[in-house]
Structure formats: C-alpha cells, structure tokens
Amino acid sequence: xxxxxxxxxxxxxxxxxxxxxxxxxxxxxxxxxxxxxxxxxxxxxxxxxxxxxxxxxxxxxxxxxxxxxxxxxxxxxxxxxxxxxxxxxxxxxxxxxxxxxxxxxxxxxxxxxxxxxxxxxxxxxxxxxxxxxxxxxxxxxxxxxxxxxxxxxxxxxxxxxxxxxxxxxxxxxxxxxxxxxxxxxxxxxxxxxxxxxxxxxxxxxxxxxxxxxxxxxxxxxxxxxxxxxxxxxxxxxxxxxxxxxxxxxxxxxxxxxxxxxxxxxxxxxxxx
Numbered sequence: 535x536x537x538x539x540x541x542x543x544x545x546x547x548x549x550x551x552x553x554x555x556x557x558x559x560x561x562x563x564x565x566x567x568x569x570x571x572x573x574x575x576x577x578x579x580x581x582x583x584x585x586x587x588x589x590x591x592x593x594x595x596x597x598x599x600x601x602x603x604x605x606x607x608x609x610x611x612x613x614x615x616x617x618x619x620x621x622x623x624x625x626x627x628x629x630x631x632x633x634x635x636x637x638x639x640x641x642x643x644x645x646x647x648x649x650x651x652x653x654x655x656x657x658x659x660x661x662x663x664x665x666x667x668x669x670x671x672x673x674x675x676x677x678x679x680x681x682x683x684x685x686x687x688x689x690x691x692x693x694x695x696x697x698x699x700x701x702x703x704x705x706x707x708x709x710x711x712x713x714x715x716x717x718x719x720x721x722x723x724x725x726x727x728x729x730x731x732x733x734x735x736x737x738x739x740x741x742x743x744x745x746x747x748x749x750x751x752x753x754x755x756x757x758x759x760x761x762x763x764x765x766x767x768x769x770x771x772x773x774x775x776x777x778x779x780x781x782x783x784x785x786x787x788x789x790x791x792x793x794x795x796x797x798x799x800x801x802x803x804x805x806x
Contacts (some may be wrong), residue, residue, distance in 0.1 A: 568688030569802030616789035617796035
C-alpha cells in the first residue's frame, strides 16, 4: 500500500508524539449523503455559502448506551424527533478495537446522518495519564477514525474532549489539525477550551476547518472564529443566538427541555 510521508512541523509537534504524518490510502466507506460544511471566517457554511447553525446534544458513549435502558438507535430517534441537528458522541479508549470504527461507529454515523444530524466524534482523553500519553492516544484515535471516515461530510472530530492543564495545550491541538490535514481530510476539527484565544494576540490555529468548543459565549472572541457551546443548559441563550453560536446540550438534558431551541437550527442544504 502506498504511504506518503509528510514533513514535521518543527517544535510545535513536541507536545505529542514525534511520529510523522503518515497517510494510508484507505477508501472511505459509503455513508448516507450529508451536506459538506466548511469554515468561512467566523461562520460555518454549506456548499452554497449559506450560514449553518445547528443545535443538539451529547450522548453517552456507545458502550454506556449499550448497557443502559435506551440504546443508541432509540436515543437518536428521540433527539431527531425533538429537533436536534447535531449529536456529540464521546469515545472511550476502552471501546477502541481495530474494527471499532467500521463495525460500530460507522453504523451510528449512518443512522444519525439519515435522521438529519451531524455527528461529532469526541475522544475522551484520560486525564490520569501523562500529557504525552494523552496526546499520543488522541492522535492514534484520530488516525484510526480518519482511516475509515476521511472526508465523510457528516462527521467532525474532536480529538481531545477533555482540556489538559499544560502550556502545550495549543501545540497539542495544532498537532491534531496537522494530522488530519496530513490525511488530506477536510473534516472539521473541534478544539476544546482554546484558552490562548482569551489572550492577545488571539491567534487561531493554522489550517482550515477548525471550530472551537467552549462552555459559555462570554469571554471568548466570537468575532474571530466559529464557536460551539458544549454542555449547554439554556443559559446565555440570547448571547448565543445573537452570535449565531452552535450549542450542544449535556447528556443529562432531556430532549424536551431544549426542543424549542433545537428547532431554530439553520441546517445545511444538499444542493448549493
């Protein structure tokens, strides 16, 4: 199989593994068609340039749902019926096997996309591990997921779902963007808690199609990049709506609680 070796990006990569950006020529499986989205300035737009603003919720992991009284399919149906247009799925390290993405994650993505929902796959890094190990594990997950879901329009990736208290936080997230682009993947990368954006000069990460996940719209430069509110409970609703900020409710929120907001989503359109 042909492999492409891309150059490293200097000391920026020291936060995580020193491995190069290696690309495997593996075809992406067929999934139901979903709109292609891209970042354009501080907005997220579809192929026709229309602004897209989605609201939805987080779910438990697939393993957690399998052990609960409501499986993943039932929960997706409930969210879609309530008007959710984006769903965030956490992924735990203990779930990951060589066939986890094609055999388990892909069917979930297909079902969510068919119900009109974008999927954000969020890797739950283990905060008990060292910073280096967390970065390496997140990169390994991202590579595995991209191998099967590269350029699938209905999938975004959040490689580090739990912020790490380290001066290397910005560099670690830049590494994840670089890995994705090294795979020639145009999937949007979600970066959690970009604390460097709260300080001058507020520089966004290098690379295309990056959005930032924060807990509240207050204190963040909403004019420089697209933002998503995570664990959203309905507070600061006016600020979120005026800033055209996406929102994702915590898994503890009942679908009926935020259904009125979810139904205000401005979804993408397949035809430009």
